[in-house]
Amino acid sequence: MSSLLTSARVTPAEIAKELAFFAVIAFMMSIMILGVETVDRPTGLELALRWDLVILAIASTLVGRLGLIVRREHMSRLLQAVLIVVSAVMVFEMFVRFRDMDDRWAAPVTFDMAFQSVTSVIVFVAMIAVVFAIAYFSASTKRVVTEEEKAQSISSRLQVAYRTNTKKIGFVGILFFFIFPLLFGENRSAIDLATLVMIYIMLGWGLNIVVGLAGLLDLGYVAFYAVGAYSYALLSQHFGLSFWLCLPMAGIFSASFGIILGFPVLRLRGDYLAIVTLGFGEIIRVVLINWYNLTGGPDGIASIERPSFFGLAEFSRRVPEGVTSFSDLFGIDYSSMHRLIFLYYLILILALVTNFVTMRLRKLPIGRAWEALREDEIACRSLGINPTNTKLSAFAIGAMFGGFAGAFFATRQGFISPESFTFLESAVILAIVVMGGMGSQIGVVLAAIVMIGFPEMFRELAEYRMLIFGAGMVAIMLWRPRGLLSFRDPTILLNMSKKEKVAGENS
């Protein structure tokens, strides 16, 4: 190994120093998290030290780091691949041992046990082979720059392909969501999940107007969602108004709340605005909890009326005298899926309306003013743009779509309580917008699927949700710090085609 290292520009002493540094860091990080375990003894809870885990953590760090040093100094590709694989195996073993100590796992897997079945061996060997192949072929023995340039050109080609075909991609996406119930029509959980994702897509698109276009950081968006939901629930319970009448009213109420909130706070900027909107979101929730007479407080509002088929028919199996049922209207057999599929299409249409209105507004003076305001407020004032009104319009329109989504949420759940409108919801919606890439409509869809769809789909892995979340965040910060699809499309072009513009920006 020393002979391999002699070709390096670094001396063994330097390498040893670097490794020692990382060993200390690995030790400090692992000793508390991995190295100490609470054990339930007859005498009470005791601490047990898990030195094997600590040693594995340090060893895998050192080997992995050595691999990175070899890569950095452009030495043997083979050595590099071997080191990375060894490091990966150690991490795997550490993971297995860590899992092993948890009693909740009925059938703990250890290295030895994994080898007991043939398939496990094959899977394990295949995994090692894949890691090795990736490590070997991505390993660089040439100049780093060329590798980077190559990656750059691939990612920039992808960017160009995406940006010039945004419309087609969007169209395919819409088509997919439209035929989704035809594919999974009998699968209740699939439709439910798709509806949930669609609610968040709509909320993300609504918040995108405020955060992505107007650049106003709003941490209390869920307040407008709550106003919409409670507007419908209360109007329906107390006045017996139908969903179709309440839907626009919920939007109007939410927009008014947006204006009422916005008027005093929109002179604030950035962090200050974020704090105030956060407070507003909490105020709405606390009011909902405490105003028992009106909102039922923490008990919430139950048995909210379900939507009818545009006032023409009901979805229930047995309908009262003089009311048509959906199955009779179309002369088909009753199925409980009809309502779910109808709800799915309803939120799909609502979300698409949000999208099309946003896309259109972007190309109108108001949308351009939003973006200009995000870029430079002082310049906007010097051009005679009224900053307050412009911000208020963004706030109100964003809130309106939040209100529509809220009304839909209430009618879908049939039950609402303040618990559904916590700060966490605001944070998730904001995360969807930021992760998608501020202002990007398709980005919001992707992020909503990743943030809402994946955790539901992989419920078995719920234990590792936060682990994967953290890894995902780090990956995004490293590779796409401005969001998955953070490209701004010009609203008007004079003498370039869109393709030329995109290519020009990527060259």
Place this chain on the structure above:
Amino acid sequence: MTDNKLLEVEHLTMRFGGLVAIDNLSFTANKREITAIIGPNGAGKTTVFNCLTGFYVPTEGRLTLHAKDGPRLLERAEGFRISRNNGVARTFQNIRLFTGMTVLENLIVAQHNRLMDASLFSLAGLFNLKRYASAEKEALERAKFWLNKTGLYEFADWNAGNLPYGNQRRLEIARAMCVEPSLLCLDEPAAGLNPRESAELNLLLQSIRDEQGIGLLLIEHDMSVVMQISDHVIVLDYGKKIADGNPDAVKNDPAVIRAYLGEEEDDELPPEVASDLHLDPKAQ
């Protein structure tokens, strides 16, 4: 002469706490003329602009703009309304473009209020009614006119932030002109330009004055610009007007020379300060 007045500044005073930034300043600027405001750094030139364009509310004084439809009092108008209703547009000392937007979009945003009126709270625009479509076309034509005028036509689809510095300066002027002002305030338009670029700028400013028939108010340190194109020069020092007249008269005014070059005071300085002033460049 009196009916040629565009802007009348009377007894303008601006105090920030105890600091008097502008002290009882009065001057007039005429239509179809370039009026330059010059003075050493910190003389209060930009503060005058900020008062005129609504960024500051003056402590005292009256600012009258003689617009086509009668005089307007600028000090009473709220910030953004000055540009919107009264037709005063400005540029900034440190360029303030919408850098993420294209050059063309910058010019269209500048026509926001006209387009907004045409779009009827965005409703006409949302359904693309004829009323809005024709207004947008007109806005595009105006933007094209100013793109040609400033030689930025070929850069129309670039992001404004990617333009070279000199072009950004010209774009800011084009953007202000898209507001269709009656008074254009330029805060150091030639700062950071090379001699060729500032010569081009002179031509642009002169043509704006002659063809558009509006008044220009100019803050500038570059004397080659000031002396060549301005019709009228006002000199400020410590917030006070120390000279007012045509360029040649101002150039030879002893008060101006004193403000710019200082008096022969070196001998009176204490020895340690005097030695600091003559430090050798190696020390830096």
